[in-house]
Amino acid sequence: MLIKQITLSNFRQYKEKQVVEFSCDKEKNVTVILGDNTSGKTTLIQAFNWCLYGLTSFKTRELINSESLQEMGLYSTNEVSVEVELQHEERLYVIRRTQTVTKNEANRAPTFARPTLKVEYQEANGEMQEIPSIEAQNTVDKILPEALSGYFFFDGEHIADINNKGNVVSAVRGLMGLETISEAVDHFDPQKANSVISKLHKELDIGQDQKDAQLKVSLSTAKEKLQSLEQRKTQVENEINYFEERKKELDAKILANAATKARQEEKIRIERDLNYLQGNQETVERQIVRDFTKDSYKFFAKSLYAKVYKVIADAKQDGEGIPKMHSDSIEFILKRGKCICGADLTLNQGAVNNIRYEQSLLPPQHIGTEIREFKRDCQRAETEVEDYAEVVKSDYIRMRENANQIDDKRSQLAELSRLLQGNVDVGKFERDNVENEKQLKEKRMLLVNISSSIGENKNQIQSLESTINGLQVATEKNKKINSYIAYATKIYEWFKQSYDKSEKDVKEDLYTSINDLFSQMYHGQRTVEIDDNYHITLKVDNGKGIFVNDTSPGLDTVKNFAFIAGIVDLARKKAQTKGNELEGIQYSSEPYPIVMDAPFSNADDKHIANISKVLPQVAEQVILVVMNKDWEYAQSNMNNKVGMLYQIEKHSEIKSSIRRNG
Amino acid sequence: MFTSDIYVRGKYASWLKFLSEKTEKNDKSEKVAGVFKRDIDVYLTAAIVGLNFGLRREADNSPDKAKIHVDTVLKEQDNLTFIFRIAMLVDNSTGLNADEKINRTFKSPDTPENMELFNSYVRGGIEWLYEQFTEGTTTKDDYLAKIYEIVDSFNSELIV
Numbered sequence: 001m002l003i004k005q006i007t008l009s010n011f012r013q014y015k016e017k018q019v020v021e022f023s024c025d026k027e028k029n030v031t032v033i034l035g036d037n038t039s040g041k042t043t044l045i046q047a048f049n050w051c052l053y054g055l056t057s058f059k060t061r062e063l064i065n066s067e068s069l070q071e072m073g074l075y076s077t078n079e080v081s082v083e084v085e086l087q088h089e090e091r092l093y094v095i096r097r098t099q100t101v102t103k104n105e106a107n108r109a110p111t112f113a114r115p116t117l118k119v120e121y122q123e124a125n126g127e128m129q130e131i132p133s134i135e136a137q138n139t140v141d142k143i144l145p146e147a148l149s150g151y152f153f154f155d156g157e158h159i160a161d162i163n164n165k166g167n168v169v170s171a172v173r174g175l176m177g178l179e180t181i182s183e184a185v186d187h188f189d190p191q192k193a194n195s196v197i198s199k200l201h202k203e204l205d206i207g208q209d210q211k212d213a214q215l216k217v218s219l220s221t222a223k224e225k226l227q228s229l230e231q232r233k234t235q236v237e238n239e240i241n242y243f244e245e246r247k248k249e250l251d252a253k254i255l256a257n258a259a260t261k262a263r264q265e266e267k268i269r270i271e272r273d274l275n276y277l278q279g280n281q282e283t284v285e286r287q288i289v290r291d292f293t294k295d296s297y298k299f300f301a302k303s304l305y306a307k308v309y310k311v312i313a314d315a316k317q318d319g320e321g322i323p324k325m326h327s328d329s330i331e332f333i334l335k336r337g338k339c340i341c342g343a344d345l346t347l348n349q350g351a352v353n354n355i356r357y358e359q360s361l362l363p364p365q366h367i368g369t370e371i372r373e374f375k376r377d378c379q380r381a382e383t384e385v386e387d388y389a390e391v392v393k394s395d396y397i398r399m400r401e402n403a404n405q406i407d408d409k410r411s412q413l414a415e416l417s418r419l420l421q422g423n424v425d426v427g428k429f430e431r432d433n434v435e436n437e438k439q440l441k442e443k444r445m446l447l448v449n450i451s452s453s454i455g456e457n458k459n460q461i462q463s464l465e466s467t468i469n470g471l472q473v474a475t476e477k478n479k480k481i482n483s484y485i486a487y488a489t490k491i492y493e494w495f496k497q498s499y500d501k502s503e504k505d506v507k508e509d510l511y512t513s514i515n516d517l518f519s520q521m522y523h524g525q526r527t528v529e530i531d532d533n534y535h536i537t538l539k540v541d542n543g544k545g546i547f548v549n550d551t552s553p554g555l556d557t558v559k560n561f562a563f564i565a566g567i568v569d570l571a572r573k574k575a576q577t578k579g580n581e582l583e584g585i586q587y588s589s590e591p592y593p594i595v596m597d598a599p600f601s602n603a604d605d606k607h608i609a610n611i612s613k614v615l616p617q618v619a620e621q622v623i624l625v626v627m628n629k630d631w632e633y634a635q636s637n638m639n640n641k642v643g644m645l646y647q648i649e650k651h652s653e654i655k656s657s658i659r660r661n662g
Numbered sequence: 663m664f665t666s667d668i669y670v671r672g673k674y675a676s677w678l679k680f681l682s683e684k685t686e687k688n689d690k691s692e693k694v695a696g697v698f699k700r701d702i703d704v705y706l707t708a709a710i711v712g713l714n715f716g717l718r719r720e721a722d723n724s725p726d727k728a729k730i731h732v733d734t735v736l737k738e739q740d741n742l743t744f745i746f747r748i749a750m751l752v753d754n755s756t757g758l759n760a761d762e763k764i765n766r767t768f769k770s771p772d773t774p775e776n777m778e779l780f781n782s783y784v785r786g787g788i789e790w791l792y793e794q795f796t797e798g799t800t801t802k803d804d805y806l807a808k809i810y811e812i813v814d815s816f817n818s819e820l821i822v
Contacts, residue, residue, distance in 0.1 A: 285806055289683060292809045293699040297706040297745055299813070300714055302820055304752050311751045314760030367768040374747055374768075381744070389817035396810035403803065 001144060002621050003593055004092070006051070007083040012043045012058070013656040015065040020044075020658055022593075022623055023643025024087070030615075030622040030641040033658065034631055035648030040656040041625040044648075045597040048153050051082035051097045053146045054115055054137075062112070064101050066654045072103045072110060088143045089590060092122040095140060144592070148174050151564055155597035168534045175571050175592075176506045181499045188492035197492065200485045205474040212471045219464040226457045233450045236443055243440040250433040254426060261426040267416040274409040281402050288395040291388075298381040299388040305378050312371055322358060323369065330359035506570070510534070513573075514566035517618065521558050521565075521610040528562065536563055553602040561599070561611050568592055569618035593621035600630040608633035616641040663772040664742040668705065668730040672722025674785045677792035678704045679728055695795040695805040702730050702738050708787030709745050709780060713752055717786025718779075746771065749780050 005021040008014040022031040035041045049055045050063065062069060064080040072078055081098040096118045103110035119136040120128045131139050144152065148171055173179045190197040254261065333339065334355060337346040345352050361368060511530050518528045526538045538559060539548055572591040594615065600608045612634035615622050622641075626634065645661040670678050679685040681704045683696035698704045712718065735742070750767035756779075758766065766776065799808050 285802065288806050288809060289697055290699060292697060292813065293703045293707075296698070296703065297710045297741070300707060300710040300816065301745070301748055302816075303714055304710070304748055307752045308748055311760045311763050315764040316761055367764065370768050371764065374744075377744060378748070389813050392810060392813045396806065399806060 001590055001592055002087040003048075003595070003623065004085040004087060006044075006047060006085075007081075008044075008047050009082070010065045010068050010078065010080040011047055011050075011063060011082050012065060013040045013650075013654050014043070014658070015067050015655050016657055018658045020646060021644060021660075022621065024621065025643045028641055028643030029620065030624065030638055031644040031646070032631065032638075032642050033623070033625045033646040033648060034628050034661075035625065035656075036628060036650065038653075039648040039650040040658075041597050041627075041648065042155055043656075044625055044658075045153055045155055045595060047082045048084065048595060049149065050115075051084045051095055052140050052144065053149065054097060054117070055146075063099060064112075069101065069110065072101070074106050075104060077102045086143070093139075093143065094118075094120045094122075094128065096120075145174055147171060151175070151567060152592050153595045172506070172510070172534045172567060173503075175567050176502075176510075177574065178499065178502055178506060181495055181502065185492065185495045185499050188488055188495060190489065190492065197485055197488045200481050200488060203477075204481050205478050208471050208474040209478060212468060212475050215464055215468050215471065219461060219468060222457055222461045222464060226454065226461060229450055229454050229457060233447065233454065236447045236450060240440065240443045240447060243436055243443060246436050247433065247440065250429050250436060253424070253429045254433065257424055257426045257429070260420065260423045261430075263416055263420055263423075264426055267413060267420065270409050270413050270416065274406060274413065277402055277406045277409060281399065281406060284395060284399040284402055288392065288399055291391045291395050295381075295385050295388055299385040301378075302382065302385065305382050308378055309375065312375055315371075322362065325358075325362050325369075327359050327362040330355055330362060334359075507534075509570055509573075510566055513569050514562050517565045517569065517614055518559065518562035520614050521562055521607060522555075523606055523610070526555075528559065554604055554607065557600075557602045558607050558611070561603075561615070564594065565614055565618045568594060568620075572618065572620055591620035593623060594619045595623040595625075597625045598627060598630070599624060600626070600634065605633040609637045612637040663746070663777075664735050664739045665732070666735065667732045668702075668735055670701075670705065670728040670730075670784070670788070672724040672726060674719070674722055674788045675726040675728035677788045678708070679726075681788070681791055681795060695799070695808075697795060697805055697809055700734070701728055702734050704788065704791070705730060705784060706738070706741060706745055708791060709749060709784045710787065711790050712783030712785070712787030713749055715786070715790055717790055718755065718782035719785035719789055720782065721785065746776075746780055749783055750776060753779060753783075755779070 002024045003022050004024060005019060007020075008018045011018075020031075020033065023029060033041070033044065046056045046058065049057075056063065064078060068078055068080075078101045079098055080101065081096060083094060083096040085092065085094050087093075097115050098118070099115040100113040101110045102113065117133070117136040117140070119131040119139050121131065123129050151171060170179065173182055186192060187195060188197055189195045190201075192198060334345065334352065337344065339345055339351065339355075343351065345355070507530060511528070514530065514536065515528050518526075526540055529537050529539050531537070536559060537548055538555065568591075600611065603611065608630060616638060624634075647659050647661050648656055649659055650656045678701060679692075680694045681696075682694070682698050682701045684700050685692050685694045686696045698707065747767050750771060751763050753763075794812055795805055795808055799805050
C-alpha cells in the first residue's frame, strides 16, 4: 500500500482545502511535513484515522473547522471531509469520509449528520467504480485492518507503548499474513466448539451405526435361515414326490392283485371260521362226555328195572304201611296212651292191636315202604333217561357236523393256499399303502409349516431390509460426515503444521530483522530478545552473562522503532518473495508505509540520525510529520531520500494550511 | 355202607383211570380215553354194565390202585345205594328167591359178601367198558364216536 495523497476539507484547523501529495518514488520515498507545536501535525495523522476508520482522539467532538461552523447561517449546510487516495495491490482507491453539518435553528448548535464513507476504485479502463456503501468500510479494513493501523499511523509521543499493546501478537500475525491461516487453523481446530470438525462431529448420528450393525447381523441370520428353510422345502417336496409315486405304485399293485387279495381275504375268513369251529369242537366234545357221564348208570340200568320190579312183585312183603311213618313214631303214641285223634288208648285194646299191626308194616320192622320208595326211584330214573340216547346222539351229530365243517374249511384253506402259493402278499402292499399315506400326510403338513415359516422369514427379511434402508440414510450421512471429518482433520493438520512453521519462521526472521535494525539504530552493546508474545526486551551481555537492565524513554523509542521497522521490513520482504514459494501456503502480504507524527520526541540526536537512515530503507514509503528542530538531526541522513517536503503554516489557533516546499 | 374211601385195584384200577377224564386232567402226558367225567362215574356205570351183561370178575392184586375219596363217596351215597340195591335184587348168582333177594337188599345189605358181589360186577363192567373203548379206537374222535356207538347200540337193543 502506498498513500498517494490526502485531501482535507474543513477538517479542524484546515479550513481551506488542503491537498498533500506523498512521494511514491522508490528511491526518494520519504515525505516530510514540517510544523511547529500546535500547528496541526497531529491533526494530519488524525485525518488519516478518521478517513479510514471514522476515528479520532480529539477532545472536542466537532471535526468541522470552527470558523466555518461559526460562519454558518441559519438553514445552511456545510461539510467536513477527508479523502485519501492510495495504491493497494496495484489498484488505485479513493476513500472519502464526509460529515454534513446543518444549522436549522438560531441560537442552537448545528446538527452533525452521521459521517458517510465512499470508496471508489479505478478499473482497468481508467474509470472510477464506486463500491456499494455497505461494503465500503469492509473494503478499507481489507486494505489495512484497523487493528494494524496503529503500527503505521502513530504519533511519536505514544511510540513507547507500541510494543506493550495487548494485540501485538495478532498485529504481527496480521502483518505477516499469518492471521488468515491462524483463523483457518481455528476454524478447523477440533478443540474449539464451533470449529468445522466439532460441528461435523455434532452432525454425526451416533448410535445408528451400532443399530445398523445389529440389524445386519439379524438380516444375515434370517437370510441363512431362509436358505436353510428353502433347502428343507425342496427336500420335503422331493420326499412328497417319492411318497406320491410310491402310492401310485402300491395302488397299481393292489389293483393288479385284486383277485389275489380276494383269495387272501377268503383265506383269512376261513382261517377265522376254522378257529371258531375248532373251539366249538372242543365244546361239543366236552358236551358229549358230560351228557354221556351224567345219568349213564341210569341209562344202562334201563334193561334192569323190569327185573327189579319183578323181584319186588314176586316177594310177599307187599303190605302197605303208612307212608313216611316210622315204627318209633307208633311206639311213642302207644307209650303215651293217647291217640293222635285224642282217644285214650289205655281203655281200648282193640285200637292198640290195630296200631300194633300198622306198626308192623313200618320200618325198620317192615321194609315194604322202603321197597316202594326204591321202586319209585327206579321209575323216576327210568323216566329221567328217556332222552338220554337222543341227547348223546344229538351231541354226536353236532360234533360230527362240526368236524365235517372243519374238514371242509381245511380243504378250502389248502386249496386257497395252493392258489396263493408264490403270489405276492397284497395285504403287505395295503399295509405299506397305509404307512405310505401316513407319511404323505405328515410330509404335506410339514410342507405347509415350512412354507408358512418361509413366508414369515421373508416378511422378517423385508422388514429388516426396510429398517436398514431407513438407517442407511443416516449411515450414509455418517459415512460422508466421517469422510468430511477426515478431510477436515487433514486440512487442520496441514494448516497447523504450515502455520507453526511459518510462525516460527516469522519469529526468527523478525528476531533477525529487529536485531539487525536495532544494531543499526543503537549505538550501544545491547541486544533484543523476542518472547512468544512478540514482546521485546533489551539485554546486555557484559561477558559474564546476559541480563536485562533498565531502559530509558529514549532507548525505548529506539527499541520500538526497531520493532516497527522490523515488522515493516519483514512485511516488505515477504511481499517481494510472494508467489515464489514452492511449498506450503502462500500468505497475503503487502508493503506498508509508515506515517509518523513527531517520531523523534524522546530520541537523542545520534539516534535520530540512525533512525532516519534506517527507516527509508525498510519501509516502502515514509511520511514524517516532524518538528523543525528534530528535522535538523534527521535531515542530514534522510535528505537524499526526501521526495516531497511540506511546511505547515499556522495562521491562527483555528486555522492552518500546508504549503509545499520546493 | 358207602361211608368210606372206595378202592379199585390192579388192572381194573388202570382201566378205570383210562376211562376217566380226570386222569387226563391230572396228568397231561397220560394217554387216556377220558369218556367219563370222574372216577366215580366209571365206578357207577361199570357196576350197572357188569350187571347188564352178567359180567363178574375176580379182584386183581397187581399193584395199581384207584382211590375214590370218601367225600365223593358220601356225595354220591344215594346213587351208590340205588345201584347197589339194583345189583342185589337182579343178581342171580347165588340162586336166591325174590323174598331172599328183598331181605338181602333191604334188611341186611351191608355184608362183605354183598360188597364183594357188587364189586365183582364193577370189575366186570370196567373190563367191558375198557374193551369197548380200546377196540379200534386211537383218537379222541374214535372215543367219542364209540360213546355214540355204545349208547346207540344199547338203546337199539332195548327197543328191539
